[in-house]
Amino acid sequence: MDRNLPSLCFKLFVACFLLSFNQLRGQITPGPGGIVYVNRSVTGGTHSGNSWANAVPELADVLLWARDQDLANPNWLSGDSIRVFVAEGTYKPLYNADEANRHTDGTIDNAFVLINKVYLYGGFPGTGNPGLQDREWKAYPTVLSGDIGAPGDYADNVCHVVIIAGANPARQDKKIDGFVVTGGAATYSQQSPGVRIEDVQMQYVRTEAGGIFILTPVGGDVFSQVLNTTVTENHANFGGGVSIRTANALLKNVIIKDNTAAQNGGGLISSGSNHSVIVNTLITGNNAASGGGIYSFFGAARYHNLTVAANTATGQGNELYFENQVYDDPMLPKPDSARFFNCIFWHPGSTGITNVFVAIDTVFSVSHSIFPGAQPWPGAGNLNQAPVFTDVAGKDFSLRLTSPAINKGINDSVATSTPTDLAGKNRIVGSYVDMGAYENPDGATLPVSVVSFKGAYAGGLATIEWLSGLESHFDHYELESGPNGKAFAKVIRKTATGSHSLYKVTTPQEGPVAYYRLKLVDKDGSSSYYDKVIRIAQNAESKLSVYPNPAKKMMYLQVSKAGVLKIYDASGKQVQQVAVQVGKAAVNVESLAAGLYFCVLGEQRFSFVKAR
Secondary structure (H helix, E strand, O other), X not given: OOOOHHHHHHHHHHHHHHHHHHHHHOOOOOEOOOEEEEOOOOOOOOOOOOOOOOOEOOHHHHHHHXXXXXXXXXXXXXXXXXXXXXXXXXXXXXXXXXXXXXOOOOHHHEOEEOOOOEEEEEEEOOOOOOOHHHOOOOOOOEXXXXXXXXXXXXXXXXXXXXXXXXXXXXXXXOEEEOOEEEOOEEOOOOOOOOOEEOOEEOOOOOOEOOOEEEEOOOOOOOOEEEEEEEEEOOEEEEOOOEEEEOOOEEEEEEEEEOOEEEEEOOOEEEEOOOOOEEEEEEEEOOEEEEOOOEEEEOOOOEEEEEEEEOOEEEEEOOOEEEEOOOOOOOOOOOOOOEXXXXXXXXXXXXXXXXXXXXXXXXXXXXXXXXXXXXXXXXXXXXEOOOOOEEEOOOOEEEEOOOOOOOOOOOHHHOOOOOOEOOOOOEOOOOOOOOOOOOOOOOOOOOOEEEEEEEEEEEOOEEEEEEEEEEEOOEEEEEEEEEOOOOOOEEEEEEEOOOOOOEEEEEEEOOOOEEEEEEEEEEOOOOEEEOOOOEEEXXXXXXXXXXXXOXXXXXXXXXXXXXXXEEEEOOOOOEEEEEEEOOEEEEEEOOOOOOEEEEEEEOOEEEEEEEOO
């Protein structure tokens, strides 16, 4: 008997098994509307994917089937598309990302590889027959996990959980919407051998992008999309959460949190002359050596309504490390500049690490953003004030009613396709969009906003006026006055006349000084006070103009009466005294420590912030 016969029989058995398995996998058939259903918890059924009852248990099998079809005929979905509805549960990448080895288990080189015109939708409940109207990506978490080895030990996890790659700019119609991406670990020193996807030979892929790796060409009108997705607890040498390389990509309603990079870009790394758009995105709790939140190198992305806060770096740039090298060679194309609109970059407390680090020869623009040190770059409407988040310790980065970021954005930068914020609330509440990923809730506080509240004194009369922003189901204002800022009595009631209204009250003022505040009353009788109290003095008939505020070196005053300006720190201690004359007065505050100060000039009072 031939000694090789048992081995030959075994090989024939394995071949027949693989053939049968591949034939079964090839029987995936989209249901009505081009939908393939995936449910990790499905019991029974044919696993053809044409209904929830016949759902495919593994998302990896559906993507492998789609990849086979696409490689056999790149035009197989010409004029059409496939939607993959994925029920809640945890799914793991089972196949090698490399094109030639896609049917094998590549262990750490496994990944979910997105296919052109095959759109992934997570967040469906795991029971019943849910449709798109039942999808809720936060309530029904659909987890893509790279933890394929020992549970909780990322040393044997896949390098990347999701890969979006390709060489043809017209074939980047790829979408992932409503998932949690976790457990990637691109922490190796060597590049992965032979990882090829759609004619792209990917290099250094075992070192970059633990969560989502986007490597697509710039050009054309097709953008790969990552929507309504949380990228969390991934690791890499570069780009712990997400890496965008030379790509046209759209990230919208994305949370990138608690990822780690040994070197650059704990949350996000953007490299190459990419023209990506990142909207309504929160980046927090990430850490790296440089650029705890974002590390950008030679990138020209557009950032709209980002909140980047409470990230950490051991070197430079807790929130942002920006490097845009400029080449002097006239033969090399000059990069476009990155642009930030309506963003918040803020680090609570002091760490001794620069929160926003910008390398030399770097150019970008910042508009209507809270952005430390934004003044040197093109742009307008920027602030260098604490954004007043709801609860930093509890990782709630929505805005309190007293936040200076409310109604301070620019509406022109809000896309018509982005009607809601990261929490799903109306994107523009009041006159202007808020800075950051969250709009001040339209139902969490009284449905009214006050844009300005000011007063002046002349001829024994105090004139107080205020401008409203949003007024929705709001009833009236009550102007109150008091002699010492502690006890108040009602002066007058003003019925609300509608959003964006100007109200004006003139009332006798008997004392030399009086304080005024606004009570806001809703139609249901609930009330609160506007946070600003104004002080009007009889001998302060000319408004004191103070600028800039915050001030770093010099503070300038436009005064109507000469006197002595006294400056007190937050504890009430006088720290400086300056004689000022009528007209423009210059006060040097460079020697003061950073913080809040209170000033007295005659009967006039004001405060200012000394910047670092």
